[in-house]
Amino acid sequence: MTKKKISVVIPVFNEREILPLLFERLEGIETRHPEYRWEFIFANDGSSDGSDELLRRQGALKPNYCAIHFSKNFGHQIAVTAGMDYADGDAVALIDADLQDPPEIIVEMIKLWEKGYAIVYGKRRSRAGETFLKKKTAALFYRILSIMTDTDIPVDTGDFRLMDRKVIEVVRQMRESHRFVRGIVAWTGFSSIAYEYDRHCRPAGETKYPLKKMLKFAVDAVLSFSNLPLRIASYIGWLATLLGVLGILTVLYLRLFTVWTVPGISAVLVSVIFIGGVQLTILGIVGEYIGRMFTEMKGRPLYVVKGTDNIDLAGHSKKVEPHVFVPRERQLS
Known part of the structure; x- marks a missing residue:
């Protein structure tokens, strides 16, 4: 019997401190669950702290650890999109690199997916390590968004989720520049279910989402899904x-x-x-x-890829444009 392939998409931006911990956790999942074929796709969003070198080293050791390297920083939502573009799994999980969302929960999401749900999204029961202001503004954001849009976007969620192949194929066709991935996924209308969990503190490094980026993200969400x-x-x-x-x-x-x-x-x-x-x-x-x-x-491309690790572009099933790939020998400086 052919094993189901699970792709895990992980956007990375200046996460050198946390990547070794993340690799260890992901390898633990592989070891405990050999019943699946695992593919880990890291979308390196123009990191400047040496994260790219760690990704290349890991890819040299383990061929199922793939990496996409952007020519510059295009943003978190674009990095998530690129990962989905290159993912080949029967199901695709999205998770941030900061380990606030426990990667082990992906296995529980897979069980719900195998029961027939096309989308399994993580719903935050608690948010450890976040300030009172951030918790309240996040709650307010989702309430306002639910009032202003016709799309049913679950509250208290992030991009942490697992999706069936058919969902990914639909999302791939949606190429708007100002992206709100969780809204796009909700718009597809496929069957979904929540998996509640407790969000953890970041074990290393600092948040890559300061107030300015959070405000821009909120504006993109509202204007992309509401008139x-x-x-x-x-x-x-x-x-x-x-x-x-x-x-x-x-x-x-x-x-x-x-x-x-x-x-x-x-x-x-x-x-x-x-x-x-x-x-x-x-x-x-x-x-x-x-x-x-x-x-x-x-009509500009959403992102420019200057190099990849462990991804065979010639034989890859990705059929989404626009994007630009610069071969390794012609990498952008």
Whole structure:
């Protein structure tokens, strides 16, 4: 009987301190579960701390440890996408390199997948090592997202999940530049189930998701899966118009039928400032959507691969474009 192949996609950005611990944990999974064929795909997102060298050494020792090396840092969600592009497994798991999500849980996810679920996503029961502010903002983010989008994106989840081959094939076809992978996966509509777990503290290194990146990620999520901001802009415009009409009628009434008058310059200044602020806000929202359309129309590749380890590109089943591969002898500097 042919063993099922499990691909594990791991985005890596400056994780030199934690990679040896990660290799040890992954090798333990292989040893305890020889009933599966394991493939580990590391998407090196332009690391500059020597992570690429550790990945090459591991790949030289174990041929099922594969690596994709980007020419520069393209971002976490793009790295996850590249890993899925190159994954050949019957099921594909996504997990970060920081070991906050225990890799051993992948085996439990496989059991649920074998029961017929196309998507098994990790749901965080607790979040050790995270600040009170981060926990609350994360909870608020998912609640707002659930209100603003029609796609049912599970709350208290990350990208840690396992997906059937058919899900991966659909996701591969979705090539938008501003990516929100967990939203894209949820959009496919395949059967899914949660596996609850306790998130651990990072054993080494520092988080690669500072506040600035988290805010950008939140904006990408909202704008990629909702047109509600545009609707809100329209509502604000209608409200401003209504208030303006009411203001004009009020001023006319006071002028014609009472002894009261409205000071001209004060009313004009307040009105101009209010309307100007509304217009700039709406213009900013519309401009953000137009900017994203412009980015998509340029048709640039999502990422540039300058080298790979243990991946046979000539015989690879990947049929997704656009991407750019630069052969090892012509690596970008």
